[in-house]
Amino acid sequence: MDKTAVAPNCLDGVRVLDLSQFEAGPSCTEALAWLGAEVVKVENPKGGEPGRILGTGPKPDTDAYYFMIYNANKKSVTVNLKSERGLALVKEMAKRADVFVENFAPGAIERLGLGWEELHALNPRLVYAQVKGFGQGSPYENNLAFDMIAQACGGTMAITGERDGRPCKPGPTLGDTGTGMLLAIGILGALFQRHTTGHGRRVQIAMQDAQLQYTRGAFVQHARTGQPAMRNGAKPMAGGSLAPYGIYPCKPGGPNDYVFLFTSHNNPQHWRRLLEIIGRADLIDDPRFATVVARAQHEAEVDVLLSEWTRQHDKHEAMRLVGAAGVPAGAVLDTGDLLAEPSFAQRGIIQTMQHPNGEFRMPAFPVRFDGAPAPVKPSPLLGEHTTEVFADWLHMDAEDVNGLRDEGIV
Amino acid sequence: MDKTAVAPNCLDGVRVLDLSQFEAGPSCTEALAWLGAEVVKVENPKGGEPGRILGTGPKPDTDAYYFMIYNANKKSVTVNLKSERGLALVKEMAKRADVFVENFAPGAIERLGLGWEELHALNPRLVYAQVKGFGQGSPYENNLAFDMIAQACGGTMAITGERDGRPCKPGPTLGDTGTGMLLAIGILGALFQRHTTGHGRRVQIAMQDAQLQYTRGAFVQHARTGQPAMRNGAKPMAGGSLAPYGIYPCKPGGPNDYVFLFTSHNNPQHWRRLLEIIGRADLIDDPRFATVVARAQHEAEVDVLLSEWTRQHDKHEAMRLVGAAGVPAGAVLDTGDLLAEPSFAQRGIIQTMQHPNGEFRMPAFPVRFDGAPAPVKPSPLLGEHTTEVFADWLHMDAEDVNGLRDEGIV
Numbered sequence: 001m002d003k004t005a006v007a008p009n010c011l012d013g014v015r016v017l018d019l020s021q022f023e024a025g026p027s028c029t030e031a032l033a034w035l036g037a038e039v040v041k042v043e044n045p046k047g048g049e050p051g052r053i054l055g056t057g058p059k060p061d062t063d064a065y066y067f068m069i070y071n072a073n074k075k076s077v078t079v080n081l082k083s084e085r086g087l088a089l090v091k092e093m094a095k096r097a098d099v100f101v102e103n104f105a106p107g108a109i110e111r112l113g114l115g116w117e118e119l120h121a122l123n124p125r126l127v128y129a130q131v132k133g134f135g136q137g138s139p140y141e142n143n144l145a146f147d148m149i150a151q152a153c154g155g156t157m158a159i160t161g162e163r164d165g166r167p168c169k170p171g172p173t174l175g176d177t178g179t180g181m182l183l184a185i186g187i188l189g190a191l192f193q194r195h196t197t198g199h200g201r202r203v204q205i206a207m208q209d210a211q212l213q214y215t216r217g218a219f220v221q222h223a224r225t226g227q228p229a230m231r232n233g234a235k236p237m238a239g240g241s242l243a244p245y246g247i248y249p250c251k252p253g254g255p256n257d258y259v260f261l262f263t264s265h266n267n268p269q270h271w272r273r274l275l276e277i278i279g280r281a282d283l284i285d286d287p288r289f290a291t292v293v294a295r296a297q298h299e300a301e302v303d304v305l306l307s308e309w310t311r312q313h314d315k316h317e318a319m320r321l322v323g324a325a326g327v328p329a330g331a332v333l334d335t336g337d338l339l340a341e342p343s344f345a346q347r348g349i350i351q352t353m354q355h356p357n358g359e360f361r362m363p364a365f366p367v368r369f370d371g372a373p374a375p376v377k378p379s380p381l382l383g384e385h386t387t388e389v390f391a392d393w394l395h396m397d398a399e400d401v402n403g404l405r406d407e408g409i410v
Numbered sequence: 411m412d413k414t415a416v417a418p419n420c421l422d423g424v425r426v427l428d429l430s431q432f433e434a435g436p437s438c439t440e441a442l443a444w445l446g447a448e449v450v451k452v453e454n455p456k457g458g459e460p461g462r463i464l465g466t467g468p469k470p471d472t473d474a475y476y477f478m479i480y481n482a483n484k485k486s487v488t489v490n491l492k493s494e495r496g497l498a499l500v501k502e503m504a505k506r507a508d509v510f511v512e513n514f515a516p517g518a519i520e521r522l523g524l525g526w527e528e529l530h531a532l533n534p535r536l537v538y539a540q541v542k543g544f545g546q547g548s549p550y551e552n553n554l555a556f557d558m559i560a561q562a563c564g565g566t567m568a569i570t571g572e573r574d575g576r577p578c579k580p581g582p583t584l585g586d587t588g589t590g591m592l593l594a595i596g597i598l599g600a601l602f603q604r605h606t607t608g609h610g611r612r613v614q615i616a617m618q619d620a621q622l623q624y625t626r627g628a629f630v631q632h633a634r635t636g637q638p639a640m641r642n643g644a645k646p647m648a649g650g651s652l653a654p655y656g657i658y659p660c661k662p663g664g665p666n667d668y669v670f671l672f673t674s675h676n677n678p679q680h681w682r683r684l685l686e687i688i689g690r691a692d693l694i695d696d697p698r699f700a701t702v703v704a705r706a707q708h709e710a711e712v713d714v715l716l717s718e719w720t721r722q723h724d725k726h727e728a729m730r731l732v733g734a735a736g737v738p739a740g741a742v743l744d745t746g747d748l749l750a751e752p753s754f755a756q757r758g759i760i761q762t763m764q765h766p767n768g769e770f771r772m773p774a775f776p777v778r779f780d781g782a783p784a785p786v787k788p789s790p791l792l793g794e795h796t797t798e799v800f801a802d803w804l805h806m807d808a809e810d811v812n813g814l815r816d817e818g819i820v
Contacts, residue, residue: 010599011599035599055634135757135778139753140729143733144737144738148740149670149740152670154748156580158581158745159745160570160582166668167665168572169643169644169645170582171566171580171627171628172570172624173624173625174580174584177626178582182591183777192598192602193420202780203778204781205778209757209776212776213587214584216587216773217582219772220474230744233576234567234579247562256568256577259562266460323553328553328554329553330562332562334640335568335632335639337565337638338564343548346547347548349545349622350622360633362626362629363626367592369596
């Protein structure tokens with residue numbers, strides 16, 4: 001556990017019954033776990049949730065990195081949902097839970113008898129949260145969805161890629177984690193409200209719908225022009241109306257050796273300072289570059305001018321020199337750069353999960369409370385907490401749990 | 411206001427003192443407003459926050475669409491923070507607020523005398539929230555940041571774009587709204603905790619750090635291979651290990667006429683069903699395509715096979731036909747497609763803001779409570795609620811407020 005980390009304990013005493021899998025649901029419940037909730041994953045005794053075997057992990061035939069990263073700080077119990085006794089156990093747990101989260105395929109949770117009506121009747125205080133690919137009432141309401149399907153249908157790909165190229169998938173998993181974060185906001189709102197009302201609510205989000213929350217800049221652009229917003233590399237969606245704006249090549253010329261530079265509309269000093277840094281103060285009064293409008297008209301010349309300088313520097317140095325002059329600058333960093341950045345480790349932004357299968361350096365929750373990050377604790381082994389949680393939540397003793405295990409129920 | 415919309419009222423009675431501007435802070439406080447908090451923007455009497463004039467709006471010289479979209483459902487008061495009396499008013503408001511949010515340049519809020527220590531001393535119950543570009547302790551802690559700078563330095567660009575091309579900026583504004591949503595989670599956690607402890611907390615997030623939360627798939631990829639994760643168009647980051655997987659061209663061949671198709675590892679039926687849909691059931695037993703491994707080895711052939719079919723259909727039809735067969739499919743939709751989708755309007759996912767300057771069709775908050783979306787209400791005119799809020803929060807009468815106005819304080 002990271003030395004700088006301090007558990008924020010915001011959700012102390014909040015119990016989350018987590019029937020979610022893969023990323024959209026698990027990223028949401030993991031955020032709740034990082035805030036201090038007791039998150040209990042309910043998994044199939046035969047192998048657990050499918051994310052456990054999605055790709056490789058620290059050792060052969062152990063939990064995948066994919067599972068570890070989205071399930072830190074949680075507990076795991078196993079329950080066979082195909083057995084009546086197993087289902088009854090989950091209902092008993094739901095009576096004692098504060099939050100229920102699921103992201104099965106459409107209709108599956110209702111077929112199990114664990115739908116909103118049933119669980120709300122059993123426990124009116126329960127906040128009942130669901131992720132689906134498409135919203136109720138959508139023509140695609142019964143379709144399967146995955147991160148990239150949600151991104152295609154949610155508008156993120158159309159605005160991502162080179163101007164004359166094909167749509168690209170944004171690398172971030174907005175379809176999954178982007179959705180999970182919004183669901184967490186909804187759950188926390190409902191939990192807050194329960195203090196007053198005493199009642200839980202049904203909280204729902206669709207992965208397609210969630211994408212629109214992150215692409216509102218494109219809707220602003222559409223309103224301005226009356227036309228669909230279009231991708232434009234690393235330039236503004238508008239298409240060339242700002243210069244400098246974009247990524248500029250740095251040495252030694254590798255695929256991620258670029259620095260993002262731009263100068264603000266609101267601050268004419270940015271351009272002058274930039275010219276001084278690149279040793280071209282002689283151009284400060286040049287009419288081709290004197291105003292925002294003039295620079296936009298001479299965008300190609302501006303880009304050549306800056307590239308001549310950036311090519312002489314590596315991206316870190318370029319960012320340091322330009323940033324220190326009070327001009328916005330950002331090196332294009334990849335996962336290798338980020339993992340190697342000492343201040344991320346010092347600040348607990350990247351932490352090492354100490355897992356029985358092996359270590360895993362991974363990003364931690366980026367929100368800080370009173371200056372400290374939340375600690376990353378290991379993702380649970382399959383069924384690691386069955387005995388503990390059944391004792392604590394359902395007052396069962398170890399012998400009872402062993403009996404259930406022998407019968408294949410847990 | 412949308413007919414299907416129902417105010418969720420989760421945060422009834424919660425007062426948010428909002429000194430934020432542009433998008434990262436405002437998207438956060440807007441989410442709180444949608445959940446029912448009373449969010450009061452404090453703005454400069456001379457023009458208000460700079461987002462008000464960022465680009466065009468429904469009419470010349472009125473609030474920009476940019477401002478409208480990130481400030482729905484809020485109130486606005488004007489206060490001159492350069493006057494002592496103005497600052498004193500803000501401190502009085504802070505005494506009566508539950509949440510304080512700011513995203514000024516590094517050090518600015520402390521120079522105003524509105525830092526955490528001061529406001530915490532005045533109101534120990536206050537949740538004090540801040541967005542900066544880079545975290546405390548980062549070598550870039552004093553640098554300016556904007557959405558694209560955060561995305562460059564946070565790793566999203568390196569994993570976005572064509573395989574052999576330059577990094578691209580993901581179209582979604584992850585640097586801004588992506589950060590704002592995580593801060594909202596932190597604020598809601600702290601508000602929940604305050605029920606028990608009676609104390610507010612300092613909640614901080616840096617835009618660079620926030621990007622890592624959405625790019626964890628790339629860190630999984632890095633852990634698997636030991637190499638930085640790289641962009642790969644709309645294909646998997648791994649590089650060609652899954653087929654079919656990606657976007658396939660549809661008629662009539664416009665820049666966004668593509669459908670995303672893939673078949674799950676876990677369900678061999680997907681591929682067979684897809685062959686039946688495209689009229690190539692004759693290939694079901696073809697050894698080139700019989701297994702996941704075989705298809706990956708014959709990726710180019712798989713892509714040709716599917717493209718021959720997708721080119722004969724428009725993207726909506728392709729999505730409908732493939733999706734109905736239980737195989738994942740997603741049309742690449744742009745803002746035009748999304749605004750034209752009838753079910754978004756019916757479900758209140760896209761609503762029309764009825765603003766005195768003109769209407770604006772925009773995405774609403776995608777989380778639903780008991781089946782209903784939150785209503786979109788207008789963004790405030792500059793200082794629209796000064797008299798009302800000062801009466802309600804500070805028990806000042808209209809005459810007092812007029813006096814302050816005459817002195818240039820509000």
